[in-house]
Amino acid sequence: MINSSCSTTLAKKIYEEIFYLEPLQDKIDLDGYCEKKLKIEFPNLSDPEIADELENILEKVKFRINKRKEYCEKQCIAPEYELAEYPPNLLLHYSFKYNEPPLLSFLRKQNRQVLKGINEMSWDSFEYLCKHLLEINGVKPLTLTKRNQEGIDFCGLYDIGSYTTYSSSMIIPKTFTIKIVGQVKHYPIEKIKPREIKSFSTYCDDVKNEKERVIKKLPTWFNEAKRPVLGVFITLSAFTRGTIGHSENEWIVLRDGEQVVEDIIKSPYSENWVKSIGEKLTFDKESFLKSFEKNNT
Known part of the structure; x- marks a missing residue:
């Protein structure tokens, strides 16, 4: 038998291995994957002992998977994996x-490469990428x-009324817009x-x-919109x-690196960043970076 601390450590290791597989897989047999790792980590355990420990490890791995799913839903991004309804595990x-x-x-499976490409952008290019995401x-x-410009990197108008449903239009008119002001920080690592x-x-x-x-440095059309x-x-x-708690109190929307990647892979221009070699697709980082250079936006 293995103690609780060791099983928790192994479950964390399995979870991290699965989520950092290259490339990400369509399907993973969690039973088989966990059993294999148990046998590698604890070669002296008998088959009956492996069977006894497997359920405990599975529950701890699935707990982490579900926590990740909950986090992603809150952030409005897709989780890497979800458990199937059937068969179990x-x-x-x-x-x-x-x-x-x-x-x-394909791009979702390449999200780490996409993020790496964004990290390599200049500050100006990242601002243009953010402008593109806001526009789409x-x-x-x-x-x-x-x-x-007094801490403001961009400003615009968001036609929130166009996204209302018929039932909510009595609360939010179809013509309702809000003013957006924003700041961009090209920090790959520092929180x-x-x-x-x-x-x-x-x-x-x-x-x-x-x-x-402040407003004298902003466009006239923006200032005139009350x-x-x-x-x-x-x-x-x-x-x-x-930071998250303070932003909620101040009514400030936060977008982090994962959310930026989620948005950019859905861009209507994403086909320009993928090339095919035979039947294989590859992420064309060079084309991706050029898309957001100042002269190309």
């Missing part, structure tokens, strides 16, 4: 389970500001801390209160817990 890649189009399925998600018109959100929140308040030193203001903060890394 069969792990399915998200694209395979929901029969996503081949191009999207309905923020139009949208303008990138000049550097050091965003509360002080950065507090600083950005101050800039958002200045826009809301029409402070002259609408509510929403802050959007985009980074390649992640946010500390304190």
Whole structure:
């Protein structure tokens, strides 16, 4: 028998191995995978002992898989894998389970390569990528500001009314728009801390209160739109817990690296970033990076 600490450590190791497989698999037999790892880690266990430990390991691995799914649902991104309803303990890649189009399925499996490509972008290119993501998600018109414009990297209008249903249109009119102001941080590793959100929140308040030193640097069409203001903060890394809590209190939308990748692989131009060699698809990082160079946007 193995103790609880060892089984927890092994379950974590199995979970991390599965999620960092290259390439990600369509289907994984979790029973067989865990049994194989048990035999490798504990070669002295008999077959009956392996069978006894297997259920415990499986439950701990599935717990981590379900926690990841819950997190992804909250972030509005797709998890890498989900458990099949039947047969039990069969792990399915998200694209395979929901029969996503081949191009999207391929890019989803290449998400780490896509993120790596974004990490290699210049600061300017990353801002253009963020502009593209906002535009394809309905923020139009949208303008990138000049550097050091009182903490505002972009501003635009979001036609939120066009996304309302018939039943909700009595609350949100079809013509309702909001003003978007945002900040972009090209930080591949360092997590965003509360002080950065507090600083950005101050800039958002200045826009809301029409402070002259701020709004004079923003477009006329933006200033003339008398609408509510929403802050959007985009980074390649992640946010500390304190940052997330503060942003919710200040009504600031946060987008991290995983969310950026989720959005970019759904771009209508994504076919330009994939090339085929024979029957094999490959992610064309060079074309991807060129798409967001200043002269190509």
